[in-house]
Amino acid sequence: MTSTDHTGSGDLARSLELMWGLDRKPTRGPKPALTLDRIVGAGIAVADAEGLDALSMRRVAAEVGAGTMSLYRYVPGKAELLDLMVDKVNSPCESEFPPGLGWRGALERVARGIWQMYNRHPWLLNVDQARPVLGPNSLRALELTLAAIGDAALSDREKMTVLTIIDGGYVSGMARTHFNAKHAAQRTGVSDEQFWAAQAPILSAAMTSGDYPELAALSQDSFTADGEGEFEFGLGLLLDGLEAFVERRT
Amino acid sequence: MTSTDHTGSGDLARSLELMWGLDRKPTRGPKPALTLDRIVGAGIAVADAEGLDALSMRRVAAEVGAGTMSLYRYVPGKAELLDLMVDKVNSPCESEFPPGLGWRGALERVARGIWQMYNRHPWLLNVDQARPVLGPNSLRALELTLAAIGDAALSDREKMTVLTIIDGGYVSGMARTHFNAKHAAQRTGVSDEQFWAAQAPILSAAMTSGDYPELAALSQDSFTADGEGEFEFGLGLLLDGLEAFVERRT
DNA sequence: CTTGAATCGAGTACACCGTACCCGACTCGC
DNA sequence: GCGAGTCGGGTACGGTGTACTCGATTCAAG
Numbered sequence: 001m002t003s004t005d006h007t008g009s010g011d012l013a014r015s016l017e018l019m020w021g022l023d024r025k026p027t028r029g030p031k032p033a034l035t036l037d038r039i040v041g042a043g044i045a046v047a048d049a050e051g052l053d054a055l056s057m058r059r060v061a062a063e064v065g066a067g068t069m070s071l072y073r074y075v076p077g078k079a080e081l082l083d084l085m086v087d088k089v090n091s092p093c094e095s096e097f098p099p100g101l102g103w104r105g106a107l108e109r110v111a112r113g114i115w116q117m118y119n120r121h122p123w124l125l126n127v128d129q130a131r132p133v134l135g136p137n138s139l140r141a142l143e144l145t146l147a148a149i150g151d152a153a154l155s156d157r158e159k160m161t162v163l164t165i166i167d168g169g170y171v172s173g174m175a176r177t178h179f180n181a182k183h184a185a186q187r188t189g190v191s192d193e194q195f196w197a198a199q200a201p202i203l204s205a206a207m208t209s210g211d212y213p214e215l216a217a218l219s220q221d222s223f224t225a226d227g228e229g230e231f232e233f234g235l236g237l238l239l240d241g242l243e244a245f246v247e248r249r250t
Numbered sequence: 251m252t253s254t255d256h257t258g259s260g261d262l263a264r265s266l267e268l269m270w271g272l273d274r275k276p277t278r279g280p281k282p283a284l285t286l287d288r289i290v291g292a293g294i295a296v297a298d299a300e301g302l303d304a305l306s307m308r309r310v311a312a313e314v315g316a317g318t319m320s321l322y323r324y325v326p327g328k329a330e331l332l333d334l335m336v337d338k339v340n341s342p343c344e345s346e347f348p349p350g351l352g353w354r355g356a357l358e359r360v361a362r363g364i365w366q367m368y369n370r371h372p373w374l375l376n377v378d379q380a381r382p383v384l385g386p387n388s389l390r391a392l393e394l395t396l397a398a399i400g401d402a403a404l405s406d407r408e409k410m411t412v413l414t415i416i417d418g419g420y421v422s423g424m425a426r427t428h429f430n431a432k433h434a435a436q437r438t439g440v441s442d443e444q445f446w447a448a449q450a451p452i453l454s455a456a457m458t459s460g461d462y463p464e465l466a467a468l469s470q471d472s473f474t475a476d477g478e479g480e481f482e483f484g485l486g487l488l489l490d491g492l493e494a495f496v497e498r499r500t
Numbered sequence: 501c502t503t504g505a506a507t508c509g510a511g512t513a514c515a516c517c518g519t520a521c522c523c524g525a526c527t528c529g530c
Numbered sequence: 531g532c533g534a535g536t537c538g539g540g541t542a543c544g545g546t547g548t549a550c551t552c553g554a555t556t557c558a559a560g
Contacts, residue, residue: 012440012448020452029507030555056546067510069548078547128376130430134449139456139465146464156469164427164475165420165484173423177414180380190262198262199384202270206389214396215389219406225414234415240494241487279536280526306517317539319519328518501560508555517546526537 011076012133015083018075019135036074038064040084047085047123051187055123057081082127087135089121097148104239106148107162111171111235118175122183125176153246162242170238171231178227196223261326262383265333268325269385286324288314290334297335297373301437305373307331332377337385339371347398354489356398357412361421361485368425372433375426403496412492420488421481428477446473 017023018036042063047055057078061068075081097106118125132138142163149159185191207216267273268286292313297305307328311318325331347356368375382388392413399409435441457466 012445016449016452026507028505028557030509030557032508034509057548058546061510069511069550070509072548073508073510126376126378128430128434130427131434131445134453136456139462143462143464146468150464156472157474160468160472161475161480161483164480165424165487168427169424169481169484170415170420170488171423173421173426174415174419176423176426177380177418180378184378184381195262195381199266202266203384206386212389212393214393214400218396218410222406222410224407225411230411230414231419233411234419234488237415237491237495238420238484238488239491241489241491244490244494245487276536278528278534280528280538282537284538307519308517311539319539319541320537322519323537323539503558503560505558506556508553510552510554512549512551514549515547518544520541520543522541523539524537526535528533528535530532530534 011080014076015080015133016135018080018084019087019133032073034064034066034070034074036084039071039074040081040088043081043085044089044121048121051183052123052126083133083135086124086127086129087133087137089117089124090135090137090141097144101148103149103152104243106145107166107239107242108235110145110148111166114167114171115175115231118172118179122179125172125179153250166235166238170234174227174231174234178231182227261330264326265330265383266385268330268334269337269383282323284314284316284320284324286334289321289324290331290338293331293335294339294371298371301433302373302376333383333385336374336377336379337383337387339367339374340385340387340391347394351398353399353402354493356395357416357489357492358485360395360398361416364417364421365425365481368422368429372429375422375429403500416485416488420484424477424481424484428481432477 039060043055043060046059046063055078057071058068060081061071071081075084097109101109145163146159149162152159152162154162181192185195206212210216289310293305293310296309296313307321308318310331311321321331325334347359351359395413396409399412402409402412404412431442435445456462460466
């Protein structure tokens, strides 16, 4: 599984207008039979149920019971549809942060929230979000997060850097590894056991060859990973490091 | 840019055979005009130069001056070609680790090596490697890494976990964010300045709306990111946390 | 109430993709 | 020599995003 390119959101301005609902309604003409929301929702439903590669304009159109080309009355193209799907799914933590959580608790909460968002919508992991399109939901999430870590003794720029490192870097990377593997099983019909069994012969041949002494000496349980546990462990390490950094400077 | 699905390497066993050179040569028939290496190399060249979405069987065939379907004499399909490309690119650090580096130094070195690998081959970031196909190069890299961090007071399983967290999680995630953004500019022809300028009107409207007080109060330089610097900073935090963990238990 | 401009849904068509299937040409072991 | 096995690669099918087009609908203006 690799990444389908949409060209980085062909018409960014149009995406933003649609996200923020800035298109002025026409007065003449027939009533639209569809809604932008319904289309975006259908796209999310398809991606959730069948993965990103099953998301096609024809498929979404069929889902809402319309002709394929009718979608283009609401959305400039597939890239923009994806932008809209991302922001819709990116709704901030339902409950606000409980007060008095402290910056470390808030960062943990945000990290786990993102982790669970990727669990609900694994297709998000394969959407290039390097250039974030700032929709209302994404912006709201950032706003709430900034408010919750206000007590950290960091500059504004450092706070943004920390968010990039933890959320954009660590959490996304770990989630990608973990959930892609998890969903690969059902998507391909090849279970984890089957997958590793297929590699076993080559692996054991490599072990006994003597070319890989370190690998050969590894204890048996080294390859059985507990994704969630590893995620929490690494998050702890990262926050420990950050805590030391903050204390060191005060 | 999103992720094109190959179905998780349709024929894993065949991929492994090709990687390890286990196919027994036929004795009858004409001499092959192509080489597996040449095809894989051409694929890498195309992906390096024009991105993952430009990588098609027809494009690779044209690159090596052959008919499209001729490639299927050497490779079962596109998924397996990608597997081969990944392992070929995944050659371990050219120079071995200098002795006496210590586990922390070794982990830093590995992390930076991966970072630079992603810099050279940004398409790698959009290949799903959740289920790693263990080719000779990948295995060699793991072997060398394990040898270099042998002095860490960690169990075998913990070492693997640490590698997953740092390399599979943090480094990959940060590299994805950074290099996808970096190459989005040239791929789409929209510079970073243009990209942010397009969002500026909506952003400033949101700021002045009063709905986003925290965002509005951010200092001006908060959005100017230094990817490499952020990467090093986060890596330091992670390793600080790990160092504390190791010392705490001894 | 009529009329025309604007907007609707959607069919057709094109260029691209991965690849199943097939066949003629080549080359060696017998 | 000759036939089995392997080579290159052409053709064709079902999929993709979407440009272009056109008839049907609806409201504002006369």
